[in-house]
Amino acid sequence: MTMSQSHERTPSDPHVLDQPWRLWATVAVMSTVLMGILLGVVVIPVVQGRGAGLDAFTAICRALGLLPGSPAQPQPLDRTPPTPVSQVVWTPDVLQILARADIAKGRAKVQEVCIACHGEAGVSPSPDFPHLAGQSGAAIYKQLHDYRTGSRVHPQMTDVAKALDESTIPDVAAYYAGQPQRNLNPVTLAESPRAIVNLIELGDPSRNIPPCAACHRAGAGGPIEAPVLAEQHAEYLIQQLKLYASGQRRNDVYARMRLIASRLIEEEMKGLAAYYRAGFR
Amino acid sequence: MSDARHEVDERWILRTELLWAFGVGVFIAAALGMILFTALTISVNPPSNVERIDPKALHLSGEFAEHNLGTTVSGDGTVIVRAIATQFMFVPQCIAVPANRRVTLRFASPDVIHGLLITGTNVNTMVIPGFVAQVHTEFTRTGDLLMPCHEYCGQGHSEMWATVQVLPENRFKPGSDGRISCAQR
């Protein structure tokens, strides 16, 4: 605050009034921020680095985020070799490939290979083979790739997937994804059991189970590879849940389905499968 | 009001304001001084580890591959916990840690922003896809602690939490590969 202004009671040259403000305000603000920078970028990291056995340059680089690690702690190292469960990685390229898939080629391949078990329209005759009509393209893509790499194992699908051409897989996935869902053999639930609806909508926090709908409902914003469960064969759903629970099926990245399935009791598995079979989304 | 009194009043007002401003300055300096002091003497910092990692290929990488998650004690005795925060659970869902030893926790997310805290401790970090979140701490009390996800990550956010089992020294026995999981109860 400029004391000299208080005696100014006659109009004066504006410059005389303004200059001290320009000067002192700039000095005050600049010294504040420069002090902050000096302390934060230099003093604190260097002093902390000394305690952690780091040289000044490394400590400052770490504090600025140019090198990993805290300037106050040594950085732990890791040399684990990778053994992934699924090789599928959702990169923009993969998503582009899926978006640009050729449905006509997909139909041709389906009529050649998949039709016997999964049907031309994606409606399968037996609960041993899942319906694929209206299934998520990303989900089909992932499962086919996992069969190819051995992340998921099935007596027939492993060979079928390995025989497929790499470029055809997105086409097949897109074809089935575009097929309309048809609720053959409808089983309507007169009244969905409250416990099942709660599992689907609210999950079970006491067992660490998120709501099924949080991932499996379209538009929920969950994982990209989460499959559509609506109208799927109930027996197929139960079988897959049991395979996850026992750990035999292991291509769910980070074991989420394995953990969830292992905490469901048989009755719940049946109830959930019936709910989805009836077509609820 | 005479001119002289007008002057005195105006200066007096200015003086009181300056006096108060001085007091404010002392208070601000004290608050900042405390932060600076604790930073320099006992290394109190916000999480400061800027380490980039590709979220899309997280499960392919060595460090955050499924089999490498959980608590590992390396040869020189450092305890490192690696966990994934994903929609909608932490993996592993139960983490075993020793009491009264320095522990480094490393988190990564393959999908969206998560965050976590461990109740009753100073562990609190965001988990941003693209970066490894690393915090160092020392657990002082044994028992089971809650580690919820505290940033909105989607519809399943409310059910996303893990347990941290703080084991006393005599029960913290890693296997020959250096790994230890939660004791089953």
Add this chain to the structure above:
Amino acid sequence: MRNVDRLCLAHFWVAFGAFLFACLIGTWQMWVRSPLGANIGTPGQYFMSVTAHGVSMAYVLTTFFIMGFGYFVAVTALNRPLPGRLWAWAAFWIALLGVVVTIIPIGLGKASVLFTFYPPLTASAWFYIGLVLVVAGSWIWCVLMLVAMSAWKREHPGQPVPLAMFATVANAVMWLWTTIGVAVQLVFQVIPAALGLVQTIDVGLARTLFSWTLHAIVYFWLIPAYIAFYTMVPRAAGGRLYSDTMGRLTFILFLIYSLPVGMHHLLMDPQHGNAMKFVQVLLTAFVAVPTLLTIFTITASLEIAGRLRGGRGLFGWIAALPWERPMVLATGLGFVMLGFGGFGGIINMGYGMNAMVHNTSWVTAHFHLIFGGSVVIMYFAIAYEIWPRLTGRDHMSLAPLRMQLWLWFVGMMVMTLPWHWLGLQGQWRRVANFNYADPIIAGWGPWVVVSLVGGFVLLISALLFVRNLAVLHRGTVVAVPRALYAVAVHPPKRVPAALNGFGLWNVLVLVLMVLAYGFPIAQFLIEPSPSAIVHRVR
């Protein structure tokens, strides 16, 4: 000077309509996540509600209120008609269109991303486009405020701009700086992702750009309350403003120090190191200064009023104040809430303590108390004060006004104080339902119910507020014109250009932003973070 009556009223009714709606759904949210409402409502409904609540309170109530209030001040403080009135109406309609365009996808469940919309969770593109329209409308308002002040300065060369207008324009300038962060984030990152033009997004950069806006926006909300403190409360109390110069300095300090501090919202984030975090924490300490200065200046102004009314002794002037006037009552209640909320803010600033409270209910409690409490109670007081001037009708009785203010204060304290406590216990935020069977969480249940009671009291207060304003439109008591703005003890005859304009301060803001945010943002442009796949909510 009444060419802005309908303009102001239009803005205020949109603001308060959104406010009432948000209070209703906010109460529902509190009920659903309490032990009393377990298993009612789905997470889908809850997060849709939280998104609508946040957007209504943080973007609609505030922006429309501030725009309307700004037009009012520009006309009444400067005593001249508003320049560019057609532009003002255009801004209103653009912003209102934005509100509609945003609220529809929220209602359809295609935008449950909360008002902070952190990517990679991505909503329907319309959600973001609507927000851009609201901001665009507010930018027109900013320009009009600058034009109004410049025009007045041309007509009154060498004279100090009336404090109310100076502060309003400071707020407008600050808003222009503030919105740069979120505008860049939306236009270059989020909207392209929402439209499907890109499949990935740099999350570290998005979060950093949003933090630029996230702190300064709360000062954008807060400054109108402080305008009332400096320019209306002393008059309402029957006294004078202790120091006009301090008022100007306060608003200038807000302008400079609100902006380069956003990183204190990222203290627990892994994409920045502790060097720049410390720098911004140091600057954050300085943004506490104007509030602390204000407390002194306004208290001193109130003391003048109290002593003029016959108060004696060290504290006797407090009782002598005209507490029956809503503006004075709101200030007193507001100061109490400011004390608690401000203290919480200092805690948040220290990162050791921040680690204990980040993303817990403490944070929710803090901003409800300080914004929902001390700032919004002044919005009420301002509305009560200027409504008669806009409608020409006066309040029949001040009792319902005081009752509404007391209910708001009590409700806010009862709602937020337990929340602070729960946050310290580790209760985390943005949760649709808690597992009250868990022993740790079970202990929180009773406090959550206490908070819920506070929420109901707030809802009643909100309904009463709208009622108190609505009745004036059909009121019978004709408003008697009386002076609104306070006079300083020593009204300034000349002020330096630095206290009469923003040239110098804009330069300093630019320098501060380059030093504080330059490297944190540049690091993402030099070496982009590994990008994350967009997760669409639709």
